[in-house]
Amino acid sequence: MIKLDKVTKVYPDGTEAVKEVSLEVGKGELCILLGPSGCGKTTTMKMINRLLPISGGQIYINGLDNTKMDDNELRRNMGYAIQQIGLFPNMTVGQNIETVPELKGWPKAERRRRAEELLELMGMDPNEFMDEYPNELSGGQCQRVGVARALGADPPILLMDEPFGAIDTITRVRLQDEFLKIQQEIKKTIIFVTHDIYEAIKMADKIALMKEGQLVQYDTPANLLYRPKNEFVENFVGTDRALKGLQLIRVKEVMTSSPPRVKSDEKVGAAREQMEREGIDWLVVVNDDGKFAGWVDKADLGRGDRVRSIMGHSVMTTTVNTVLNEALSLMLSYGLENLAIVTEDNRLQGVVNFGVIRKALTELTQRRQSE
Amino acid sequence: MRRYVVLISLLTLLIGLTVWITNLEWIKEGVYKPFTWGDILNCTRTHLEMVLIAELIAISIGVPLGILVTRPGLKKLATPVIGGANVGQSIPSLAVIAIMAPILGFGLQSAIVALFIYGLLPVVRNSYAGINNIDPAIVEAARGMGMTKGQIARKIELPLALPVIMTGIRISTVITVGTAELAVLVGGAGLGRITLTGVFSLQPLTILQGAAPTAALAIILGFILERIERRMTSRGLRVKAEMS
Ligand SMILES: Nc1ncnc2c1ncn2[C@@H]1O[C@H](COP(=O)(O)OP(=O)(O)OP(=O)(O)O)[C@@H](O)[C@H]1O
Ligand SMILES: [Mg+2]
Numbered sequence: 001m002i003k004l005d006k007v008t009k010v011y012p013d014g015t016e017a018v019k020e021v022s023l024e025v026g027k028g029e030l031c032i033l034l035g036p037s038g039c040g041k042t043t044t045m046k047m048i049n050r051l052l053p054i055s056g057g058q059i060y061i062n063g064l065d066n067t068k069m070d071d072n073e074l075r076r077n078m079g080y081a082i083q084q085i086g087l088f089p090n091m092t093v094g095q096n097i098e099t100v101p102e103l104k105g106w107p108k109a110e111r112r113r114r115a116e117e118l119l120e121l122m123g124m125d126p127n128e129f130m131d132e133y134p135n136e137l138s139g140g141q142c143q144r145v146g147v148a149r150a151l152g153a154d155p156p157i158l159l160m161d162e163p164f165g166a167i168d169t170i171t172r173v174r175l176q177d178e179f180l181k182i183q184q185e186i187k188k189t190i191i192f193v194t195h196d197i198y199e200a201i202k203m204a205d206k207i208a209l210m211k212e213g214q215l216v217q218y219d220t221p222a223n224l225l226y227r228p229k230n231e232f233v234e235n236f237v238g239t240d241r242a243l244k245g246l247q248l249i250r251v252k253e254v255m256t257s258s259p260p261r262v263k264s265d266e267k268v269g270a271a272r273e274q275m276e277r278e279g280i281d282w283l284v285v286v287n288d289d290g291k292f293a294g295w296v297d298k299a300d301l302g303r304g305d306r307v308r309s310i311m312g313h314s315v316m317t318t319t320v321n322t323v324l325n326e327a328l329s330l331m332l333s334y335g336l337e338n339l340a341i342v343t344e345d346n347r348l349q350g351v352v353n354f355g356v357i358r359k360a361l362t363e364l365t366q367r368r369q370s371e
Numbered sequence: 372m373r374r375y376v377v378l379i380s381l382l383t384l385l386i387g388l389t390v391w392i393t394n395l396e397w398i399k400e401g402v403y404k405p406f407t408w409g410d411i412l413n414c415t416r417t418h419l420e421m422v423l424i425a426e427l428i429a430i431s432i433g434v435p436l437g438i439l440v441t442r443p444g445l446k447k448l449a450t451p452v453i454g455g456a457n458v459g460q461s462i463p464s465l466a467v468i469a470i471m472a473p474i475l476g477f478g479l480q481s482a483i484v485a486l487f488i489y490g491l492l493p494v495v496r497n498s499y500a501g502i503n504n505i506d507p508a509i510v511e512a513a514r515g516m517g518m519t520k521g522q523i524a525r526k527i528e529l530p531l532a533l534p535v536i537m538t539g540i541r542i543s544t545v546i547t548v549g550t551a552e553l554a555v556l557v558g559g560a561g562l563g564r565i566t567l568t569g570v571f572s573l574q575p576l577t578i579l580q581g582a583a584p585t586a587a588l589a590i591i592l593g594f595i596l597e598r599i600e601r602r603m604t605s606r607g608l609r610v611k612a613e614m615s
Contacts, residue, residue, distance in 0.1 A: 051515055072518070073517070074517070075514070075515055075516060075517035076517035080512070080515035082508060082511060082512045082515055084512075086506070086508040086511060086512030087509075087512070088509060088512070088513070088526075088527055089509070089605075089607045089608055090530040090531055090605040090607050090608055099513075099518075100516050103516070103517055103518065133605070133606055134607060135607055136607075159515075
């Protein structure tokens, strides 16, 4: 889908920003350009949509040399989220998002519908934000509008230069998850720049690690972590490799999918019997409709009549696509021993706890070492 | 709000002064023929005409010129053009006006050309700065989304530069109202006729009779242009503090 062949960029002032970079991104793949500041990530990206003229080598889009295409046609079919965000200050949020659809001549109603859909996707209420101007938004909100604008005309290719850079950690993790979920459905070909290695490991199908304009290693996240090509990669990946490895595993791969559970209107006695029978000291409480309600602990059993009246109401849950690293971080920050995994409408799907995570980690390390 | 109070009191003061002087009995019995209401209104009208004509020419030349020298191919011309306009304005206005008479002869045309030259700089400079100071990331985002050069100019650059350009036009107009006082020296007309008569005949009240309406005119034109400027500025470009 996108192929770079010995791509080189020398700026007019003589700076050699990109040196003979070759890489291929398949259709539907998410490729992350990773590397320290100034290593040439943005430069590489801007040569793909020809914002910068290439100095040497070729770039092919669907097998066609991109210098042979019409610039504007090329760019309208390639969503672009620029590093500096660059929203148009004289246009509303809605008008910003509708830019490319308008250029492509979509009818007004359809454009507006698309803008609403994208705002919702970004977790921003269309009623509240559609007619706001960029100077009325926070930095994080601006950045989300920038991403929505890039997705505007539903382009098959996306170029995103640090799209989540200015967003707070919690929203950022949510957007990453959301983005990955959409990506599983829509399968766009994406080139994504970041210098956050956690983000890279979590999101990428393949990571292109760059250093001073050169491509050092182009590989899967796992290989980058466990089979670093040289010392630079090893140092860049860092020492806490085990923890970073947790970014590679999703909750659904390791969770206990049928945790011991009890209905909220059961008698406390029944809960006690179940615990004794299964030899455990906790149960997940669900409502009649299978939705997650809370936890009941052996220590709480003495009081009350129904499970409902004695259970702990923990609101902290997560979904199957969460990576283990984040699940662990949730458990640590909320002091949970067990974390409920639920569907979007809050139905219980499973549970993870420290034991499960430790086991996954051990397996991961052993597997890598034996390879 | 406080600005309006100041503006209106100032205007009332200036117009009140004019009315008071013009209605004074003793001036009419003075040694020279005093200026009547008809004179003042006539002079104000010609004053306004000169200013508007000169300003229209300054805008129709200055705005395109300022914008053109921001374009990639013509960037090299920016320094000489802005520099040239700067030199134009560093010459005293009296000199600019005086030079015109020998070249174009005595008459309204000399006055208007001189006023145009003198009013050109703020228009050119602000048109240039308005476009040139746009955050390059915004233009790059527009390019990256596949807008043509024309679309970028129309939808992004012009709307963003418009408030700055309008400020230039306003400053230029207000300056020109003042400079036009001197037009009478090269055969032009306007309120300068009254003011300068007062100066040469050592009549302070006559000076005021010309100067007060001139000041009022500058304030009114400046105010109108400021309203237009606000009208034309997208809500997204107004500073937050200004909105509240
Ligand atoms: N217009 C330019 N002219 C000359 N040199 C430039 C220009 N733009 C970038 N460079 C240089 O090229 C190199 C690569 O820059 P680039 O912006 O691609 O880095 P980056 O990897 O995107 O960095 P960051 O993470 O800070 O965004 C840097 O050394 C930079 O100083
Ligand atoms: Mg960059």
